[in-house]
Amino acid sequence: MTTRLDTLINSLEGLEIITELSQVAKLSQDYHTFSPVLVPKLEGKVGDIVVRPANEEEVLKVAAACAKYRVPVTVRGAGTGNYGQCVPLHGGVILDMTRMHEIPWVKPGVARVEAGVKLAALDKKAREIGWEMRMTPSTYRTATIGGFIAGGSGGIGSVQYGLLGDRGNILALRVVTVEDEPRIIELRGDDVQKVNHAWGINGIITELEIPLGPAYPWAEVIVTFDDFMAAVNFGQALGNADGMIKKLISVFASQIPQYFHALQDYIPQGTHPVLLMLAESSLELLPGLVQEYGGKITYQKPAQEAGKGTHLAEFTWNHTTLHARTVDTSITYLQSMFPANQSLQLVEHLYHHFGDEVMMHLEFFRVNGSVIPGALQLVRYTTEERLNEIIRYHEAQGVFIANPHTYIIEDGGRKVIDPEQLKFKEMVDPYGLMNPGKSKALQLKIHN
Amino acid sequence: MTTRLDTLINSLEGLEIITELSQVAKLSQDYHTFSPVLVPKLEGKVGDIVVRPANEEEVLKVAAACAKYRVPVTVRGAGTGNYGQCVPLHGGVILDMTRMHEIPWVKPGVARVEAGVKLAALDKKAREIGWEMRMTPSTYRTATIGGFIAGGSGGIGSVQYGLLGDRGNILALRVVTVEDEPRIIELRGDDVQKVNHAWGINGIITELEIPLGPAYPWAEVIVTFDDFMAAVNFGQALGNADGMIKKLISVFASQIPQYFHALQDYIPQGTHPVLLMLAESSLELLPGLVQEYGGKITYQKPAQEAGKGTHLAEFTWNHTTLHARTVDTSITYLQSMFPANQSLQLVEHLYHHFGDEVMMHLEFFRVNGSVIPGALQLVRYTTEERLNEIIRYHEAQGVFIANPHTYIIEDGGRKVIDPEQLKFKEMVDPYGLMNPGKSKALQLKIHN
Numbered sequence: 001m002t003t004r005l006d007t008l009i010n011s012l013e014g015l016e017i018i019t020e021l022s023q024v025a026k027l028s029q030d031y032h033t034f035s036p037v038l039v040p041k042l043e044g045k046v047g048d049i050v051v052r053p054a055n056e057e058e059v060l061k062v063a064a065a066c067a068k069y070r071v072p073v074t075v076r077g078a079g080t081g082n083y084g085q086c087v088p089l090h091g092g093v094i095l096d097m098t099r100m101h102e103i104p105w106v107k108p109g110v111a112r113v114e115a116g117v118k119l120a121a122l123d124k125k126a127r128e129i130g131w132e133m134r135m136t137p138s139t140y141r142t143a144t145i146g147g148f149i150a151g152g153s154g155g156i157g158s159v160q161y162g163l164l165g166d167r168g169n170i171l172a173l174r175v176v177t178v179e180d181e182p183r184i185i186e187l188r189g190d191d192v193q194k195v196n197h198a199w200g201i202n203g204i205i206t207e208l209e210i211p212l213g214p215a216y217p218w219a220e221v222i223v224t225f226d227d228f229m230a231a232v233n234f235g236q237a238l239g240n241a242d243g244m245i246k247k248l249i250s251v252f253a254s255q256i257p258q259y260f261h262a263l264q265d266y267i268p269q270g271t272h273p274v275l276l277m278l279a280e281s282s283l284e285l286l287p288g289l290v291q292e293y294g295g296k297i298t299y300q301k302p303a304q305e306a307g308k309g310t311h312l313a314e315f316t317w318n319h320t321t322l323h324a325r326t327v328d329t330s331i332t333y334l335q336s337m338f339p340a341n342q343s344l345q346l347v348e349h350l351y352h353h354f355g356d357e358v359m360m361h362l363e364f365f366r367v368n369g370s371v372i373p374g375a376l377q378l379v380r381y382t383t384e385e386r387l388n389e390i391i392r393y394h395e396a397q398g399v400f401i402a403n404p405h406t407y408i409i410e411d412g413g414r415k416v417i418d419p420e421q422l423k424f425k426e427m428v429d430p431y432g433l434m435n436p437g438k439s440k441a442l443q444l445k446i447h448n
Numbered sequence: 449m450t451t452r453l454d455t456l457i458n459s460l461e462g463l464e465i466i467t468e469l470s471q472v473a474k475l476s477q478d479y480h481t482f483s484p485v486l487v488p489k490l491e492g493k494v495g496d497i498v499v500r501p502a503n504e505e506e507v508l509k510v511a512a513a514c515a516k517y518r519v520p521v522t523v524r525g526a527g528t529g530n531y532g533q534c535v536p537l538h539g540g541v542i543l544d545m546t547r548m549h550e551i552p553w554v555k556p557g558v559a560r561v562e563a564g565v566k567l568a569a570l571d572k573k574a575r576e577i578g579w580e581m582r583m584t585p586s587t588y589r590t591a592t593i594g595g596f597i598a599g600g601s602g603g604i605g606s607v608q609y610g611l612l613g614d615r616g617n618i619l620a621l622r623v624v625t626v627e628d629e630p631r632i633i634e635l636r637g638d639d640v641q642k643v644n645h646a647w648g649i650n651g652i653i654t655e656l657e658i659p660l661g662p663a664y665p666w667a668e669v670i671v672t673f674d675d676f677m678a679a680v681n682f683g684q685a686l687g688n689a690d691g692m693i694k695k696l697i698s699v700f701a702s703q704i705p706q707y708f709h710a711l712q713d714y715i716p717q718g719t720h721p722v723l724l725m726l727a728e729s730s731l732e733l734l735p736g737l738v739q740e741y742g743g744k745i746t747y748q749k750p751a752q753e754a755g756k757g758t759h760l761a762e763f764t765w766n767h768t769t770l771h772a773r774t775v776d777t778s779i780t781y782l783q784s785m786f787p788a789n790q791s792l793q794l795v796e797h798l799y800h801h802f803g804d805e806v807m808m809h810l811e812f813f814r815v816n817g818s819v820i821p822g823a824l825q826l827v828r829y830t831t832e833e834r835l836n837e838i839i840r841y842h843e844a845q846g847v848f849i850a851n852p853h854t855y856i857i858e859d860g861g862r863k864v865i866d867p868e869q870l871k872f873k874e875m876v877d878p879y880g881l882m883n884p885g886k887s888k889a890l891q892l893k894i895h896n
Contacts, residue, residue, distance in 0.1 A: 108578065108664075108665065109664055109665065109727060109728070109729040110729045130556065130578050130662075134691075160690075161690055161691055162690025162691055163690075166689065166690050166691035167689050167691050167692055167733045167736065167737065168689060168690075168691030168692040168693070168729075168730045168733045169690075169691035171729065171732060188732060189732050189733055189735065189736055190733065190736035211691070211693075211727075211729045211730070212729075213662075214578075214661075214662030216556075216557055217556065217557065239817060240816045240817030240818075241614065241615050241616060241817070242608075242609055242610025242611075242614050242616075242617075242814040242815075242816070242817060243582075243609055243610055243614035243615050243616030243617035243659070244615055244616040245616070245659075279557060279659075280557070281557040281558045281616075281619065281659045281660075282616045282659070284619060284636060284637050285615045285616045285637055285638065287637065288615065288637055288638035289615065366690040367690075368688045368690070369687060369688030369689070369690060369818060369819050370688075370817060370818050371817050
């Protein structure tokens with residue numbers, strides 16, 4: 001492949017190209033290290049070179065060169081994903097999009113951004129006119145918008161707006177095809193689903209239009225409970241309180257806060273904390289609700305101090321796992337969604353069933369109009385067999401598991417690839433060069 | 449009573465007082481004329497005088513005088529209520545609050561207003577900084593905020609924020625008591641429920657703090673369907689679409705649009721229209737959803753024209769009834785809420801069951817975290833017996849009816865008065881002078 005690569009490199013004169021091995025290796029990684037199952041499977045998987053395009057014109061050049069020389073191309077943002085989404089299975093070009101961080105415009109309720117814009121940077125810009133991203137992952141300080149759309153599914157804010165895949169949460173995607181003569185295609189309306197959460201196998205996202213939510217002044221609150229299910233029921237009740245505006249409701253079993261060093265003072269040992277982001281105008285109503293469920297408010301940070309000190313969101317969603325793994329690398333996690341009609345009974349059953357082996361961490365979010373608990377349970381890992389047993393038990397109970405211990409799209413949250421996505425894939429990537437090996441449904445067309 | 453009244457009038461020197469009979473009679477009325485049952489019951493019920501306070505100090509004077517001379521006092525805003533809420537059963541003072549229309553402040557997400565502020569005026573002011581009322585009745589052009597809180601329950605916007613009684617939708621209420629030495633009491637947090645929807649029996653509301661919602665640019669849309677249940681299912685699906693921001697989803701059976709003269713061109717005869725207010729950023733996603741349910745978009749007004757021409761909201765909620773009654777005064781209405789778990793089947797059953805006698809008009813709104821249909825069905829009135837039969841049939845099917853054909857609080861939507869409201873009532877109105885006769889639970893203490 002080396003000769004082909006050299007020719008490719010030569011054809012990209014003027015573009016920023018990284019060939020230094022340790023750098024390339026670093027930019028071939030993401031946070032799949034959360035999974036002890038993925039680590040051995042993805043070990044040694046590195047790209048051959050990294051290209052860092054400055055604009056769409058350069059992306060077109062890279063796409064044409066990859067098509068011409070039949071070199072795989074794996075697109076990446078900040079690499080904060082956890083399933084090896086941007087680890088190249090068959091070498092080739094790593095396309096690092098982080099230099100494309102322009103924000104063409106922000107209007108009330110909508111923004112147009114390049115794919116490499118960091119979520120925190122977009123939020124900062126949008127807040128100047130009173131708006132912000134509807135939802136962000138816990139990695140928002142470093143993650144890019146393109147990476148979030150291609151590899152993420154929801155996060156802080158999803159309790160209000162649902163998931164990225166819900167109609168209306170992505171307005172437009174502009175992609176470059178990987179063909180002999182690459183094209184630029186702008187997808188709008190329902191067509192954005194052809195590329196959403198497709199792990200970069202369906203065209204190179206260069207620009208996006210996303211809806212914004214109002215930037216309420218968000219207060220941060222910790223409420224603790226002696227009883228775990230009281231914490232869960234409180235979380236659900238707050239989720240259902242239509243007059244109270246919230247951005248985050250995270251519930252933790254009492255074993256988990258030991259991993260939250262910065263919050264130790266506010267979470268008495270043995271209590272189950274709920275971490276909240278709540279519009280300041282709803283804050284006055286919180287004590288009444290907390291009291292109903294027997295909780296105690298132990299920490300409160302007003303919105304005007306949002307930029308200072310500890311930010312509670314950094315302990316939620318998959319940052320919970322990060323904090324736990326910082327202390328104990330044997331810990332891994334699950335991703336679950338409870339069926340709407342019996343979610344809390346199932347949470348209770350599973351909380352007791354696995355005891356200390358599976359530590360319950362719930363995130364409330366909206367699904368089809370209702371607030372339900374999802375979970376990113378912390379798991380004390382022993383063997384892959386045991387992990388699979390735990391997953392199967394959840395599934396047998398009716399819990400949907402978006403398995404984070406696989407790099408195959410269909411084995412994770414998606415289960416099947418949308419036939420529309422496959423049709424689009426054939427059109428935009430006729431040689432099967434984009435992030436090859438990540439989908440069962442696709443025949444590997446690489447000719448090494 | 450005349451001597452007592454003259455003394456009272458004398459004691460209120462300097463205040464604006466109306467004694468002219470036709471004026472007083474007019475200001476003793478509201479829109480209970482929607483109900484053929486209420487009309488004869490409230491006929492001839494008028495106050496003795498109208499007082500129009502300019503500020504809270506004057507309200508205190510009126511309260512003291514009413515307490516001293518044991519004269520009933522019935523508070524009113526614009527009189528847009530439909531249950532005779534502000535029709536005085538025992539004469540006395542009509543306290544017209546419409547001169548108190550100051551807006552002390554508007555901040556992002558919250559406003560402080562005097563009780564007599566018109567909803568449209570508050571919206572106009574709030575929109576200057578990008579916010580608006582979370583919900584308004586269809587009478588928002590004339591209705592006052594105090595009247596809405598005391599006599600209303602929800603409206604346009606409730607599909608997002610639920611009802612006024614939901615925690616967080618009222619932040620503070622300031623009331624003047626009717627005692628020998630009237631006091632000013634500010635209720636905050638859950639305590640606001642002591643006065644919410646109490647029809648002015650629990651103190652005179654002088655000032656309020658209410659939360660605001662973001663002022664999205666709202667587009668207005670009409671979608672028509674050949675099949676009624678397709679329209680209903682579409683409405684529910686849009687209600688459940690968490691990524692699409694909406695303020696209004698109103699569904700009408702095909703008989704109703706004949707009363708919407710201004711909309712005739714957009715609603716083909718025999719079709720069932722859905723009237724929508726949708727954030728402009730969600731508009732592009734609408735065609736896909738409409739197509740799924742076999743509907744047709746027949747009208748679309750962009751947000752920048754919101755101030756011009758026909759405003760769809762004016763045909764919804766209880767303005768639907770108003771338009772129908774303009775054409776046919778024999779029409780009256782119901783107010784219903786469908787149980788969350790089987791709402792659409794019940795809608796279908798009732799749509800067929802009563803045929804043309806009960807014309808289905810649905811308004812989707814949030815209850816306890818879920819979007820459900822409520823209904824303000826138009827009823828072709830024949831007799832009170834038949835109306836009660838219709839109501840009883842709905843209730844037997846599990847539909848909650850907030851009966852608009854009674855002036856007794858408990859017989860309407862409330863069913864029972866909160867014991868906290870009763871305790872508060874005893875404190876703030878020891879002589880039972882406030883809007884007497886409207887509650888079963890209260891002994892009439894008036895000494896005529």
